[in-house]
Amino acid sequence: MKPSRLDLNSAIWHKSSYSDGxxxxxxxxxxxxxxxxxxxxxxxxxxxxxxxxxxxxxxFVTALKA
Structure with a gap:
């Protein structure tokens, strides 16, 4: 079975608040x-x-905040 690809064209991306620019x-x-x-x-x-x-x-996010 060939793996399918997820179309990420509709994804709305957000940069991490920890990225420093x-x-x-x-x-x-x-x-x-x-x-x-x-x-x-x-x-x-x-x-x-x-x-x-x-x-x-x-x-994962909950564990990071703890």
Missing amino acids: SGADCVEVADNLPGIIPVRDSKNPEGPALLFPTPAWAA
Whole structure:
């Protein structure tokens, strides 16, 4: 079975509040796609994105805040 590709053209990307604007270590997240949270390197927006199920991303963010 050939893996399918998720179309991220409708993703609305948000840069991490921890990105300092100097061009280093910038992470972007899109939270407008149902059931999935894509994460990418803002310096390479045409490159690959990591895809996380929404519950897994929520658990990750909660753990970071703790």
